[in-house]
Amino acid sequence: MSPTIAPSPRVAIYARQSEDVDQGIVQQLDDCRKEAVRRNWRVVAEFRDNDTGASKARGPKTDWSKMLREFDAGTFDVLLVTETSRLTRSLTDVLDVCPPRRDMRVVVIREGIDTDIDDFMLKQLVLLAEREVKIKAARAARYAAERRKEGHPGAGKTPHGYRWVPASDRGLTNTRYTINEAEASDVRRIFAEFLAGAPLGQIARDLNDAGRSTRRGARWRSDLVRRILMNPFYAAQLPPAQPTGKHSLANIDVEACTPGAWEAIVGLEQLIAARGRLVGVKPNHNGTARRWLLSGLAVCSVCSEPVRSARGRTHPTARKDGTGTSPSKLYHTYRCVNGHFMRNGDVIDDYVAVMCVARLSEPDAVALLVAQPDGEDISALHNRRDALRASRKNVFRLIDDDPARLADAEDRLNDLEHQLRTLDEEITKVTSRSPFADLVGVEDVRAWWESATLARRRSVVDFLMSVSIRPVGKGRRVATWEAVADSVRLIPKV
Known part of the structure; x- marks a missing residue:
């Protein structure tokens, strides 16, 4: 009677690494496949956890959990890994594959472990790895405390406006952040516009219209602008550590921040002022961006409702020579929501701009723009x-x-x-x-106005005057500033 030949086991390969680098996973899989060929084993499944730590709990969406479910379903008989540390650094995970919970055969290539023979060495190596993790964690916590005491941030995502300094380039100051001027100009602009009264959505739109983008090349959004205004890093303030996974800019207590060992992009008073307007206020990311100077600012003289911007269309008549009509064109208009008028907006915008520039050019403008605080500076x-x-x-x-x-x-x-x-x-x-302090000392106010963002121009209009637009009658064209002056009332506020 011939001896019974045991069937070749069905093998699953598990590969894991903490960093998000494909090469390490590929190498582990390649080594395990070669070992399976050497043993004449059949590989039926492969599981890979990239960018996954072995000392922390692995959730239900990881391949570790999927591998356990597949074993329970009877998909494979043997789990093949390159090293114990690739499997786990936690004894809790070992108990998931060993009796009484599961009787999974684990083969570790480099340590020569086969739990079908003895699982003692596997548990011992995991215990040693778990101890090493705890020692490293204690050492890292002590280093982090010393680093924070000196005002240095931890490694991680560097805020827009700064560049991370490698250890080899830090010099005697040991600073981790240096200012990226191209990005820092965005940050300064965001704070200046917001403190001058611009809505978040308007700031985002102006940045996009100016061709500015985030570090990743994405368009600016109001929530990104809000995060910059809330971030203490821009005033060189190091916030206290927050629990992992529960980081919130709104929960940071500026009073608990410590001075950071890097250069500030904005002043602390600007940070406090911006956060004072945002913390505790529900974010509003809808409908705040405007495309025209007076939409939402000017009112109808008949019903006092804010005017809206709209698009008008020309309706040209036939040419005298009978060759047809010229092409129809779209143009910018302001309209009353109750239907009292729809008027060409470009000429009104130009008129209001001229009047704003004239007012800002008057000798007393400095006193208006930078009012001295009552009491302490x-x-x-x-x-x-x-x-x-x-x-x-x-x-x-x-x-x-x-x-x-x-x-x-x-x-x-x-x-x-x-x-x-x-x-x-x-x-x-x-x-x-002092929202318009940057206007002090400007000789060419018109040039400043033309280079200013739409949000800043709107803030100036709102600061200087109230605008009321009157109907002019159907079919009447108002094409000159003199005609505009008769139908647009400007009421000075200062």
Whole structure:
């Protein structure tokens, strides 16, 4: 009677690595395939987890979970891996493949492990790997604490406006960020436009119209603009660490930030002012961008409703020589939502622009544009803010030395927090009083106006005057500024 030949086992290959690099996965699969050929085993499935850590829980969407489900379904008999560390660095995962939960045969090529013979070595190597992970984590936490104490950010996505400095180029300052001027100009523009009153959507549209794009080459959106305005990094402030997966710019306490060891792109008062307008306010990403100077600003003189922009179409008559009509053309108009008029918008825009430039060119314009704050200047407010922050730190030190003092210190901490919030509101007000400070000293106001964004021009119009448009009668053309002046009323605000 001839001996019974055992059937060739069905083999599944598992490959994993922490970094998102295809080469490592490809090499693991290639090594496992060669081993399967050497043993005359048949490969029936391959599982790969790229950019997946082995010391953290692997969710239901990973190939690790898929591999376990396939084993439970009877798809394969043997799991083949190159190294124990490719399988896992957690004993919890080992228990997923060993009895009593599962009796999976695992073969590890480089360590010469076969759990069909003995699974002791597999568990020992995983325990050693798990211990190494914990030691590295403790070492990394200590390094991170020292790094934060010196004001250095951790490695990660570098904010738009900065460039990450490699370790070999940091020099004595050891700074991680250096300003990317091309991108930093976008950041400065975003803060300046927002603090001058421009909506988020309008800022995004103006950036796109100017040919600017994000670092990835994408178009700007209002939510991206909002994130920049909320980010303390731009004022060289290092925010406190947040739980993994729960990072939120809105939850960052600027008072808890520490000075960063890199150059600021905007001032701290600008950051405080911007966040003061955004934190706690529900994001609104719809319908805020405008294409024309007066849409939503001017009103109808009959019903006082804000006018809308629209497109008109010419209706040319036949030529005198009988050769037909000239082509019909679209043109920009303003219309009353209640139907009182639809008028050519270009000539009205030009007239309002001329009047704004004339007003900004008058001798008293500087006093209007940069009103002096009532009371302390911005530097004095910052000095008071620094003193309050120092007092708060002293209270926390007292609590650390004697936790029993927490109840007594609670009222003092609440008072300091209230003073800091009040001071931040005052800084926001002072900063907002000078939205057009960049106009001071400008000799050619007309050139400034022509180079300004639509959002900035609209802010100037809204700051200087109220615009009321009157109907002129059906079929009447208003093509000169003199005619516009008779039908467009400008009411000065300042």
